[in-house]
Amino acid sequence: MEQIELMNILRNSGYNIDVFEGIDCVTCLVKKEDLYDFMKFLKTDEKLKFNMIVDVTAVDYPEDRPRFEIVYHVYSIDNNIRLRIKLKVEENDSLESVTSLWKGAEWLEREVFDMFGITFNNHPDLRRILMNEDFKYYPLRKDFPLQGIEES
């Protein structure tokens, strides 16, 4: 599938999204409320069939409001095309988990929680994954010092 074709399908999907062409793949911005429905549409749509989750991560912009940008990458094996989905969330917001659509999202979402402190609703097992369970900070936030914090 070509990027143009994908962009047309997404634009006519009826969701409130912004779609634009990136250097590497099509990128779309979604609203926080629409996330789960939109992801479900991507996975179940007959033409799109985004059957594989590639990555879930976040980017911290401390000066911006909302502060965090969550970035999903999904891939369709049938159509051989990758799509990036982004949305903005505030520090205390929680997102709908996509683990029920793609099981592979389970650990990826745990990592986002561990590193950035963003919580996911309806996640089967939202615990820290790389850091200790009693660790109190979120290391990949920009205000966490590189040398770490002493008492932690």
Next chain:
Amino acid sequence: MSEEKKYMTLNMGPQHPATHGVLKVILELEGEVIQRAIPVIGHLHRGVEKLGETRTYVQNIVYTDRLDYTSAMINNLAYCLAVEKLMGIEVPERAKVIRVIMSELSRIAGHLIWLATHALDIGAMTLYFYCFREREKILDMWEMVSGQRLTPSYIRIGGVLADLPDGFMDRLKSFVDTFDAHVDEYDQLLSKNPIWMARTKDVGIISAEDAINWGMTGPALRGSGVKFDYRKAQPYSGYEEYEFDIPVGTKGDNYDRYLVRMEELRQSNRILKQAIKKLPDGPIKAHVPEIVFPDKDLVLKNIEALIHQFKIGCGGFSVPKGEVYASVENAKGELGFYIVSDGSSRPYRFRIKSSCFINLSALPEIVKGSMIADVVAVIGSIDIVLGEIDR
């Protein structure tokens, strides 16, 4: 054993030789049957993603070596492809072919470690020495080109570090000529071995549908019968010009994953043969002086070249604002880099998508209902490297 829970909890690892590093698996057992497995990772967490935000784009290359340290050069390639895509740099033809040669050597080196340790875990000791004999030859070749055996950092943004030294091609040719026979040798030791088959056949089954849903990539996905390889699906570094097959399994058990990797060793060798024939003359670095280091012999003679090297080495170069995701097929699956640039000389976000991380996350589902001894076989068979999982 606790009364109310009725299951016994057993900690496997973190210091357990069969967990390939420092992986802990908490097993809840009923007799010898696993009811629940919980992998605990992070013992090797170094904060590479955090460190990456504070180092320049050039300095970050050395961190990529230490991800999947059994096949370091592919990691260099994945990172360099991401930065090159972001900057719009085209790499010369000779560098592309050298990159393919190094990628395939890395894949073979990675698969040899897998075969050696997987067989050792299950009890076949001899094969370990056979595999390391061939791996040693690859490490010697890496030492020739970069001075390093495990962490070469040979592939650089815009090309490769230096041209291939004298004698490299001869060594590569003698390796390629003999390697197929060595794979046959491994094959004879294992493929029809009744003990090996008992430990791998019908053990650790995952269906194609589940493997895709878990987001698994690499031989672990192909073993379940999904014909999917990034080298074919989204070719990079000129892979579209090489002829090779993608081996797939049928059932998705340990034995299928074993057969897939054995065939991949042969296919990698086939690509190497084509690359040797193809290798053109020409430059090995893109002509972009702002980002590519000058030649070393110039640096030693010429003050301008010395200043040039110093400037790139210490100050780095600025990368246009934007974001990019680029991935390669490494020995374990898809290794991707998601880089966000704010226009400065350091990445704003340096995200590593690790295939081992996702492949391991499916472990609880794969081993549920099987025996303790099978956990060892399954961990070996999905082939994990903790350096890449914990980052």
